[in-house]
Amino acid sequence: MTSLLEGAKKLVTRGTDTGARLEGLGVAAEAARGRLDDELVDRAATVVERGTSRLRLSAHHTVVGIAGATGSGKSSTFNALTGLELSAVGVRRPTTSWATACVWGTEGAGELLEWLGIPPRHQTTRDSMLDTRRESNALEGVVLLDLPDHDSTEVAHHLEVDRLVALADMFVWVLDPQKYADAAIHDRYLAPLRTHADVMVVVLNHIDTVPEDRRDAMVDDVRRLLAADGIPDVPVMPVSARHGIGIDRLRSEIEQRVADKRMTAGRIEADVRAAAAELRAAAGDAPTRALSEERVAALESALARGAGVPAIVEAVERSTRWRAGRATGWPLVSWVGRFRPDPLKKLEIDLGADSKALRGQGGSTPQATAVQRATIDAEVRSLADDVSEGLAPPFAESVRRASTARLPEVGDRLDDALRAVDLDAERLPVWAGGVRVLQWLLVLAALVGGAWSIAAMVSGGLGDLPRVAGIALPLVLLGGGVLLGVLLGLVCRGLVSATARSRASAADTRLRAAVSEVAAELVVAPVQAELTAYTALRTGLDRALA
Numbered sequence: 001m002t003s004l005l006e007g008a009k010k011l012v013t014r015g016t017d018t019g020a021r022l023e024g025l026g027v028a029a030e031a032a033r034g035r036l037d038d039e040l041v042d043r044a045a046t047v048v049e050r051g052t053s054r055l056r057l058s059a060h061h062t063v064v065g066i067a068g069a070t071g072s073g074k075s076s077t078f079n080a081l082t083g084l085e086l087s088a089v090g091v092r093r094p095t096t097s098w099a100t101a102c103v104w105g106t107e108g109a110g111e112l113l114e115w116l117g118i119p120p121r122h123q124t125t126r127d128s129m130l131d132t133r134r135e136s137n138a139l140e141g142v143v144l145l146d147l148p149d150h151d152s153t154e155v156a157h158h159l160e161v162d163r164l165v166a167l168a169d170m171f172v173w174v175l176d177p178q179k180y181a182d183a184a185i186h187d188r189y190l191a192p193l194r195t196h197a198d199v200m201v202v203v204l205n206h207i208d209t210v211p212e213d214r215r216d217a218m219v220d221d222v223r224r225l226l227a228a229d230g231i232p233d234v235p236v237m238p239v240s241a242r243h244g245i246g247i248d249r250l251r252s253e254i255e256q257r258v259a260d261k262r263m264t265a266g267r268i269e270a271d272v273r274a275a276a277a278e279l280r281a282a283a284g285d286a287p288t289r290a291l292s293e294e295r296v297a298a299l300e301s302a303l304a305r306g307a308g309v310p311a312i313v314e315a316v317e318r319s320t321r322w323r324a325g326r327a328t329g330w331p332l333v334s335w336v337g338r339f340r341p342d343p344l345k346k347l348e349i350d351l352g353a354d355s356k357a358l359r360g361q362g363g364s365t366p367q368a369t370a371v372q373r374a375t376i377d378a379e380v381r382s383l384a385d386d387v388s389e390g391l392a393p394p395f396a397e398s399v400r401r402a403s404t405a406r407l408p409e410v411g412d413r414l415d416d417a418l419r420a421v422d423l424d425a426e427r428l429p430v431w432a433g434g435v436r437v438l439q440w441l442l443v444l445a446a447l448v449g450g451a452w453s454i455a456a457m458v459s460g461g462l463g464d465l466p467r468v469a470g471i472a473l474p475l476v477l478l479g480g481g482v483l484l485g486v487l488l489g490l491v492c493r494g495l496v497s498a499t500a501r502s503r504a505s506a507a508d509t510r511l512r513a514a515v516s517e518v519a520a521e522l523v524v525a526p527v528q529a530e531l532t533a534y535t536a537l538r539t540g541l542d543r544a545l546a
Helices: 002-013 017-032 038-056 074-082 109-116 134-138 155-167 183-190 194-199 212-228 247-259 263-283 293-307 309-328 331-339 343-347 352-359 370-388 393-404 407-419 430-459 473-544
Strands: 062-068 100-103 123-125 142-146 170-175 200-204 236-238
Touching: 017 038, 017 263, 017 473, 038 155, 038 263, 062 074, 062 155, 062 247, 062 263, 074 100, 074 142, 074 170, 074 247, 100 109, 109 142, 109 155, 170 183, 170 194, 170 247, 183 212, 194 200, 194 263, 200 212, 200 247, 212 236, 236 247, 263 393, 263 473, 293 309, 293 370, 293 407, 293 473, 309 473, 370 393, 370 407, 370 473, 393 473, 407 473, 430 473
Parallel strands: 062 142, 062 170, 100 123, 170 200, 200 236
Antiparallel strands: 100 142
């Protein structure tokens, strides 16, 4: 349908109100597909296709369909308007499912008649008639159709009437004084076409059979029935095709409407309005909306909690403290930390550059509990409820369906996404390596000082040792190495804490980014697509009904 719309715009609809309305209805129908009732959407799409097809054809011709029940004098009216005996009347009329067409003005009419499905044998070109009557020129551009009887027992007749009623630019409904209230025409045609009042004329034929003092009352009664059908402003003309009563007035009405060249566009716009009104009634009038950043952030936060991101971040911080603490603490006591397990190893979380190697060896993120999984489900459904509040049931259901369609995948996808994140928790900061070297130098100085002191004591040469501020140099090395090592370890605790918090914050950012990607793909994008479709539907309908 999109290509059809584009072609129509290029050919005939660009810059026109009719084209804009057709395009709007086409956009609305596409947006409604799969969300509203298929039959309803199909009707709207058919209107778009039919309207664009009609606009490609002759804009100089107006298709006027004359319809009525058996015995209403429809064919007599057709003959009276053409001035020719083209349609057989009464019992002499052949049983056929084809309409008869009379055309004033041949240029461009061929394609239009082919589109209408009128066989050549049922076509008459008024130009070919040796007729110099004034009205022949006045009706230039008219394609007058005599339709089969709408109440015929032949099913083919019903189908042909329905088909051509959908294609005609203007209708002349011929009623009979004895059965003008027949529900067959009011319920099947007039009432459903209440939005097409501007392209209708109602004729009360055989008025010569009604006493003159009752004619006005009967016409008023017809108007009352039309008002009940929802078309109170349709002209009602009493005529007698047999005696020519009112035919000139009817012909003048057709001439006037054809002259302003609005019937074709008016019929198409009436179809568009009717289809758009149906779509709007089904879609509701709730305002358009989109997912806010705050609502998406709340969803991502809930998914992160459900996936165990806070536990992983806490483990990264504790692991960094553990590793950096061992590296910067006094070596003679920090070795005790080796007997404490790495918090990340306890969670079996992949570390740094080793993550790819470990991924196939059973490493995994913390398994979410049933409560955490329930939290994810509840948050996703809550988001759908929030954004669909006030929408008509079909669109509210489409939003809920989109939000939960891939819900079973969320848990596994979150696990995979988190496992793929490089937590960068194994690498020591550069400064920690320098501190470790300095600590071992201090330990070495203490060992040298201790060994030197012992050797001096054994040799009895303590008094000959070099001194610093009055203290023997070996003792300075021993005490200073121990004291400075302990002080350095204490001072580095603050740096270790800051580094641990920084690493945890960076890990939290990367983990939440991974969660955000999963949320966007599995929940946010599908929901936003439904909201975008609803916006497109409302925008398209506004254009169609403008």
